Amino acid sequence: MKIKIEYYGIPRQRVGLASEILEFDGEQMGIHDVILAISNRHPEFQQHCMDGTRIDKNFTVNLNGDRFYQEDDGVAHDGDSLLILSMDAGG
Amino acid sequence: MERVNGYHGQYLSIDVSKGTAESLQIAQETLKTYIGGSGLGTRLLLDHRAWEADPLSPEASIVFAFSPLVGSPLTTSAKFAVVSRSPLTDRINDSLASSTFAIAGKRTGNDALLIHGKAPSPSILLIEENDVRLLPADHLWGQSAEATESRLRDELGADYSFAVIGPGGEKLVRYATISHSGRHAGRGGSGAVLGAKNIKAIAVRGQQRTEWFDQEGLIKEARDLSKRSFGPATQKYRELGTAANVLVFNRLGCLPTRNFQKGTFEGAAELSPEAMDAARDKMRSSCAACTIGCTHIYKLDTDNESQSARIEYENLFALGPLCEVSDQQTVLQASQLCDQYGIDTISTGGTIAFAMECVERGLLDEPWLRFGDNEALLKAIHLIGRDESFGKQLALGSRALAQIIGHGSIEFAPQVKGLELPGYEPRALQTMALGFAVGTRGADHNRSGAYEVDFSEHVDRRNATLAQARLAVETENKAAIMDSLILCKFLRGVFEDYFAETAAMLNLVTGWGLDSADMLHSAESVVQAKKEFNIACGWTPVEDTLPSRMLTSALEDDHKASLTSDTLNSLIRAYNLERGWDENGFPIVTGDSV
Numbered sequence: 001m002k003i004k005i006e007y008y009g010i011p012r013q014r015v016g017l018a019s020e021i022l023e024f025d026g027e028q029m030g031i032h033d034v035i036l037a038i039s040n041r042h043p044e045f046q047q048h049c050m051d052g053t054r055i056d057k058n059f060t061v062n063l064n065g066d067r068f069y070q071e072d073d074g075v076a077h078d079g080d081s082l083l084i085l086s087m088d089a090g091g
Numbered sequence: 092m093e094r095v096n097g098y099h100g101q102y103l104s105i106d107v108s109k110g111t112a113e114s115l116q117i118a119q120e121t122l123k124t125y126i127g128g129s130g131l132g133t134r135l136l137l138d139h140r141a142w143e144a145d146p147l148s149p150e151a152s153i154v155f156a157f158s159p160l161v162g163s164p165l166t167t168s169a170k171f172a173v174v175s176r177s178p179l180t181d182r183i184n185d186s187l188a189s190s191t192f193a194i195a196g197k198r199t200g201n202d203a204l205l206i207h208g209k210a211p212s213p214s215i216l217l218i219e220e221n222d223v224r225l226l227p228a229d230h231l232w233g234q235s236a237e238a239t240e241s242r243l244r245d246e247l248g249a250d251y252s253f254a255v256i257g258p259g260g261e262k263l264v265r266y267a268t269i270s271h272s273g274r275h276a277g278r279g280g281s282g283a284v285l286g287a288k289n290i291k292a293i294a295v296r297g298q299q300r301t302e303w304f305d306q307e308g309l310i311k312e313a314r315d316l317s318k319r320s321f322g323p324a325t326q327k328y329r330e331l332g333t334a335a336n337v338l339v340f341n342r343l344g345c346l347p348t349r350n351f352q353k354g355t356f357e358g359a360a361e362l363s364p365e366a367m368d369a370a371r372d373k374m375r376s377s378c379a380a381c382t383i384g385c386t387h388i389y390k391l392d393t394d395n396e397s398q399s400a401r402i403e404y405e406n407l408f409a410l411g412p413l414c415e416v417s418d419q420q421t422v423l424q425a426s427q428l429c430d431q432y433g434i435d436t437i438s439t440g441g442t443i444a445f446a447m448e449c450v451e452r453g454l455l456d457e458p459w460l461r462f463g464d465n466e467a468l469l470k471a472i473h474l475i476g477r478d479e480s481f482g483k484q485l486a487l488g489s490r491a492l493a494q495i496i497g498h499g500s501i502e503f504a505p506q507v508k509g510l511e512l513p514g515y516e517p518r519a520l521q522t523m524a525l526g527f528a529v530g531t532r533g534a535d536h537n538r539s540g541a542y543e544v545d546f547s548e549h550v551d552r553r554n555a556t557l558a559q560a561r562l563a564v565e566t567e568n569k570a571a572i573m574d575s576l577i578l579c580k581f582l583r584g585v586f587e588d589y590f591a592e593t594a595a596m597l598n599l600v601t602g603w604g605l606d607s608a609d610m611l612h613s614a615e616s617v618v619q620a621k622k623e624f625n626i627a628c629g630w631t632p633v634e635d636t637l638p639s640r641m642l643t644s645a646l647e648d649d650h651k652a653s654l655t656s657d658t659l660n661s662l663i664r665a666y667n668l669e670r671g672w673d674e675n676g677f678p679i680v681t682g683d684s685v
Contacts, residue, residue, distance in 0.1 A: 006342065009335045010326050012365070048323075058323040058584060060546070065343050068548045085339050086327040087546070087584065 001027055001078030005038060008085040011059060014044040027078060031061055032071040034082055049084070060087045095119050096304040097159030097600035098127075102135065103201045105223055107216060107288055108149060108208030112223040117202060123603060123613075127158025127202065129185040130575035130617035132174030135205055136183075137620060142627035146178040146280075147263060147287040149209035155254070155293070157197040158577045159600045162301065164313035166320050167579035169193045169380035173254075176628065177279040178287075179265040179438065179488050180509035180533050183624045184279030187537075187574060189378030190271035192295060195252035200299035210289035213261075215243065217251075220297045228291035233258055235431040236270035239292055251294040257433025260286035262478040264486040266438035266511075270430070273401065274378060277435045279510060279532055304602030312599055316585070320382045324584030328385035329375070333404035334364040336514070340408075344649045345519035347512070348412040349462055350444040351505050351641065353648045354516045358417020362407050367419060374399070383581055391427065392420050400427040405536075408514030409440025413505075414447060414468050421465040425472055432476030438488055441511030443471045445489040445504050446481075454498050457481050502639040508533035517641055518652040520545040521555035525563045525662045528635050529676070531621035537580065540566035553652050560665035568614035575617055618670070619678055632675040635663050 006019045015038075022037060035055050039046040049059050054071060062068045062083040063076060076082055094100065100119070105112045117131075125134040132154040136142075144150035153175040160168035171193040177184030196204065199220050206216070213228040231239045236257040243253050253271065260267035260282030267282030268275040276282075285293075303309050327335050337359050340346035344354035360366055367373070367389055377384040391398040400423040410425040411417065429436045447462045449455035460467050460481075474482025484492050489511055493504040505512045510533025517524035526539030536542065544562040545552035572593055573580050586592045590607035598605055622630075636642075637659060645653035667676045 008339045008342070009331060010323075013330060056323055058326070060548075062343070066553075067551060068546060070548050073548065083339075083342060086335065 001029070003029070003034060003076050003078070004081040005034075006081055006083045008083060010086055011045065011049050011084045014048045015042045016044070028075050030072075031063070031069055031074040031076055031082065034076055035061070035071055038084070055084075058087050060085060094302070095122060096302045096602055097163075098122055098301060099197075099200050099202050099299065101201055102203035102205055103199070103218070103221060103223070104205045104207070105216070105218070106208040107206060107210045107214070107225065107290060110210075110223060110225040112221060114201075114221055122159075122202070123605075124616050125620070126572070126575035126597070126613055126617075127160075128156050128170070128172040128187065128575040128577040129174060130571065130613065130620070131158070131203060132156035132172050132185060133183060133617065133620045133624060135203055136174060136176070137624055139205065141176055142624055144176070146176040146181070146284055149288070150207065151176060151284060151287070152205055152207045153281060153284045154203050154205045155196060156203040157193055157201075158575065159597065160576050160578065161193045161197045163303065163600060164310055165578070165596065166313065166317045166380065166382045167378070167582055168577070169378065170577040170579070171196060172574060172577065173269055173276040173281045175281055175284045177281075177509070177532065178263070178283045179280040182508055182532060182628055182630065183621045184281060184532050185574065186269075186276035186278045186281055187577060188269070188271050188274045188276040189381065189579070190252065190274050191379045192252040192254050192271045194379065195297065196295045197301070198297035198299050199295055200297055204293075206288065206290070208288065213289050213291050216290050216293045217247070218293065218295045220299060231291050232261060236433045237273070237431065240270070240272070243292055243294060247294055251296045253292055253294050255292040256282040256285050256290075257431060258476050259283075259432040259434040261291070262476075262486070263287060264432075264434050264475060264478075265488045265491070266435040268433045268435055270433055272379070273430075275430070275433075275435075278437065278535070280435075282433050303600055305599045309599040312596060316582070317382045319585040320582060322585065325383045325385075325581055328383055328581050331364040332385055332387035332402065334362075334367070334387065334402050334407050336404040337407055338363045338365070340514070343519065344646065344652060345516040346412055347408060347505075347514055347516050349415050350413060350448040350503065351512065351516065351638070352448070352646075354519050354646045354652060355648050356412035356415070356417070359412065361417045361419060362411045362422060364402070367402070370419065378579070381579065383579065385581060389423055391423050398427070400424070401430070402426060405514055406436035406440070409437045410468065413440045413444040413514075415462040416465055416468055418465050421468060425468055428469065428472045428476065432472070434475060437513050438511040439472060439475065441505045442485050442489045442492060443468060445500075446471070446485060446492065448503060449496055449500055454496050454500055504638060506534060507637060508634050510534050515542050516646065516652070517637055518553070518646050518654045519649060520552050521654055521658075522550060522552070522559045522563050524637060524641075524654055524659060525555070525560065525666060526567065528637055528659060528663055529666050531618070531625055538567065538570050538574070539563060540570055540580070540583075555654070555658060555662055557661060557665040560662055560669050563666060564669045567618060568611060571614040571617040572610055575613065615670070622672075622676070622678060626677065635676060
């Protein structure tokens with residue numbers, strides 16, 4: 001299955017990409033596992049956006065522009081977009 | 092009175108009609124409860140019955156309130172609040188700014204400056220400790236805020252700090268700002284209140300310092316806070332600035348576009364900081380005593396090397412997508428013009444976007460004023476700042492303009508209580524919708540941080556439930572403390588236990604031994620004081636709402652983003668009960684009532 005990863009703000013600065021499509025086996029995948037795959041693929045992401053094996057608390061994930069998720073909660077399916085962005089807003 | 096660490100224990104009441112001043116004491120219990128900044132300013136206005144005066148009358152009062160942390164080594168603490176009855180909303184208004192004016196103002200030996208009366212002619216109010224004088228300002232009248240400040244520095248000396256108004260304040264634009272070293276107390280029209288008093292500038296200087304209860308502990312805390320302020324919680328602000336929100340909000344469908352008709356904008360990428368960084372020279376700067384450095388200043392396309400504009404998300408959104416303008420140069424120029432005239436970018440963009448829609452609907456005969464027209468946007472700002480032709484009506488704000496235009500245009504005037512909405516689409520961010528509706532100064536993202544709730548896993552941001560009322564109250568309480576201490580809200584992500592840590596900070600300064608419960612009590616007291624001021628001004632529950640179009644139509648480009656008046660009213664009732672008020676929002680009178 002294919003999942004589009006969209007990077008915003010600091011994650012985009014670190015990874016150097018606006019988006020990319022990652023391919024995985026199976027029909028669905030936990031968001032935590034998608035994050036780990038991104039972390040393995042991009043050392044800069046691992047260094048700056050991860051806290052051990054979890055995404056740093058200053059970043060968050062959103063599925064398809066709809067709901068925000070804790071890593072443990074959400075599941076991504078084929079064709080989904082996973083947005084990775086800074087936690088804060090304001091301005 | 093007993094000396095209180097971190098405070099002078101007094102404020103200066105200045106009558107600019109006569110050029111005289113009187114020192115008045117502040118009870119320690121008042122300081123403990125209302126702390127400083129917005130809280131203290133509101134308390135003083137209540138004590139002076141400031142609700143009784145028209146905001147632009149000589150009798151009106153305006154307070155510059157400092158705080159116990161000003162002058163301390165804590166990062167971002169060089170801030171102050173300007174509090175008055177707003178000429179735009181007719182309700183309480185508190186706008187904050189960071190600059191050396193906070194430090195120099197507090198060194199006059201006062202915790203606040205309360206100004207009333209009207210100078211007989213354009214004047215500079217010079218305050219040197221308790222010595223107050225009026226100097227002529229005829230030669231400065233008509234000058235931009237920046238030029239005025241520069242000239243005053245030459246004339247009076249660099250050891251003064253200044254608060255100045257631009258032409259917008261002189262001409263009583265209802266959303267005129269007060270500027271300080273390029274920063275602005277921006278919202279609600281405090282610049283017009285000063286302009287109505289014939290005060291072009293305030294110059295402050297002094298040598299009075301306050302004591303810290305635990306100097307060693309405070310320095311240690313300051314070092315730790317500075318270190319945390321360099322961390323990942325503030326990374327976004329340093330590297331990209333608040334403008335980083337443009338692409339995120341656009342993707343989430345909550346970037347207000349075409350006067351809040353849509354939540355996405357085709358030209359968003361062009362206005363993103365990533366695109367601006369690629370196309371332009373940029374400089375970063377910080378407010379006084381700040382280690383974050385969120386200010387991003389972009390160079391304009393001009394032969395003049397010094398032409399540049401500070402860009403934040405709010406001016407980008409209001410002068411870009413809201414008016415359907417995607418040209419970087421135009422948005423930068425528009426921001427720069429607002430700064431030069433001394434007018435609030437959000438209300439400027441909101442009012443112009445509203446007028447553009449009225450023209451499009453055939454309700455307004457100003458055919459040149461069209462969505463997406465770069466030159467029209469710049470022309471409209473010039474007309475506002477110069478108080479010329481249609482600019483006279485634009486200068487009143489979108490609510491008053493809608494009342495002039497009629498034909499039901501009030502339904503899509505982008506305002507709550509007269510204050511134009513900031514860049515958060517309420518239908519797509521429904522906790523924020525509640526925060527806007529109940530905000531005492533109107534639609535506001537600084538007094539309610541409810542968008543944080545919407546950007547979390549705790550809620551479905553497009554389908555509000557009553558549980559969100561409690562979360563909205565929590566963000567409002569945190570903001571009340573931040574605005575009274577005062578610290579920059581961009582620090583909020585560095586705190587693990589917000590009320591405990593801010594109590595500890597205040598204890599290092601004052602020695603009061605406060606705990607989390609005390610801070611929460613202060614937050615609730617500050618919010619309630621503002622509410623009581625509004626009630627005294629004539630507030631009624633019908634004011635707590637959103638523009639009716641937002642409650643009857645979904646977003647054009649996201650039909651899932653819809654909000655009904657029934658849902659909003661249920662949220663408001665839940666909010667009021669959560670606050671301990673009656674369901675209509677009136678505080679229940681007790682012995683503790685403010």
